[in-house]
Amino acid sequence: QKEVEQNSGPLSVPEGAIASLNCTYSDRGSQSFFWYRQYSGKSPELIMFIYSNGDKEDGRFTAQLNKASQYVSLLIRDSQPSDSATYLCAAPSGGYQKVTFGIGTKLQVIP
């Protein structure tokens, strides 16, 4: 069973701070990882994906991948109250285009 593990939170950070969201995965063969954001009552939306070890930056978001440690993280700089949502980590789970989602970490950005 390929698993993606996340702390469900909530993770509370003050506005303007860096939010750090973490994810571990069990399948050493996984090559790509995805971060989805899900606002309350809404469906998930893709915000980042990363295929290579190291960092990938997109605006205020940075995804970090460490394949040796089987660890993926998402950093949100200058956190805003509008970033308050649940962040789902996902990895391919075998089969064409299938992914396994973690339980998601609920982020609360306090004004």
Place this chain on the structure above:
Amino acid sequence: SAVISQKPSRDICQRGTSLTIQCQVDSQVTMMFWYRQQPGQSLTLIATANQGSEATYESGFVIDKFPISRPNLTFSTLTVSNMSPEDSSIYLCSVEGGGGGGIQYFGAGTRLSVL
């Protein structure tokens, strides 16, 4: 990205009845996926629907309970059959994002309550 129209957005149903959820995509896609998301839980894949073939169900989900149709490359339906209160959940369809990387785009979801 694909634009996905899912309906109904919500429904309240009686025990023992069935509900069919529709998912329409604005472009042709090979794979469509149906998920269930129970309160406070992550997304659980119910089945993968490939046009022209039978849907592939995940462990714990069966065709008699969740029949799926995929008549063409832009449309799919999921039926929740003989419902019980335990079926109360959010049901989501998604489509592949292309590129072989596992990116998916989601419909808005159907919030189902079974009394």
